[in-house]
Amino acid sequence: MKLHCIGIILTLLVSNPLQSQSFRGISVLNDSCSWISGSQGQVLFFENNWVNRSPQNPKYSIKDFRDIHAWNERSVIIMSAGDSGILLRTEDSGKSWTEVFSDFRKGIFFDAFDFSAQHPELGILVGDPIGNKSHFYSLFTIDSGKTWNDFKKNEWNLCSDNLSSFFAASGSSVKIISAEKQNDSLYSVELAFGGHGDSATSIIITQVKININSLNDSFSSTYSYALNLPKGDGVGIYSIDKIDDSLIIIGGGSWKYPNNNDFLKEYSSAWLLDYSTQIVKIKPLKINQYISGITAYMNVDKQINWACGGTNGIVSNNKFVQKQTAQLKNINAVKFSENYLWIIGSQNQHIRLPLSPTK
Secondary structure (H helix, E strand, C coil): CEECCEEECCCECCCCCCCCCCEEEEEEEECCEEEEEECCCCEEEECCCEEECCCCCHHHCCCEEEEEEECCCCCEEEEEECCCEEEEEECCCCCCCEEEEEECCCCCCEEEEEECCCCCCCEEEEECCCCCCCECEEEEECCCCCCCEECCCCCCCECCCCCCECCCCCCECEEEEEEEEEECCEEEEEEEEECECCCCEEEEEEEEEEECCCCEEEEEEEEEEEECCCCCCCEEEEEEEEEECCEEEEEEEECCCCCCHHHHHHCCCEEEEECCCCCCEEEEECCCCCCCEEEEEECCCCEEEEEEEECCEEEECCHHHHHHCCCCCCEEEEEECCCEEEEEECCCCEEEEEEEECC
């Protein structure tokens, strides 16, 4: 497997003068259609230009919408993090929003959700543990986010020293790798998720079965892969992206010490994880910065293209990309479409970069 370089020409599409705005959630439909969400209740839709589609109810204007998923231009769901756990859904391109789930208990903190590519009606949400903090907060939907159900407490969502909380840095700390609908009432789902551990940092791969009739779940196996990160406040996994059914890319580091050179030189902050065989292969990527968001895809020649963002800007497997984006800082999330790299971050950054092959 070899890594292939891509060239990027910088095009900025920034329209909102709010410099304090921070965007964290992104859902890209194609080259010309994307949704993003962020602080101060902001939701923007791009189709030839950026349009404000924020919920108009004043009670949502202070929400931090750190994750978003769009099925198409009209049907979208957003997730708040911080002072409450709220999910809003629209069926008319954001002209109106409906609150489909909320949880206002003390300590509630939603981190990320993901929806299946194979079965778009199936979604899973994860959050930090509350109450006795024995298990992660975890929900699922099988009707495209219109209703949500609790997972039962099981071994797959059990907190441990290796994974005790998540991060909502980029809305991508959980990823559905594959999903199969075995019959009208049973889904089999393979998940990858990661976050912060009290004694180490691990990426978790688990198989979960969702039984719709009993609103219950079971699991067949769970694997924990330790990564080379030390324990410490703010240290963990912040972003996961699927490349294919046996390969994922992982980004992390320390948000508290993003520019600590000694830390960055000693520890990796990005990895390729291949679990296609019984011998799991973890390949560190040499990236000397904290990573908030990461994205990758494999082309027809089996070449991997990747890009990631963090406090110090964009890094990819192309030096030209770094040169063209050298002025960018404080990136929260990145996502590829066929011919573009989409970038969102703090200071109101929402950017679309055209991709072109290097010569």
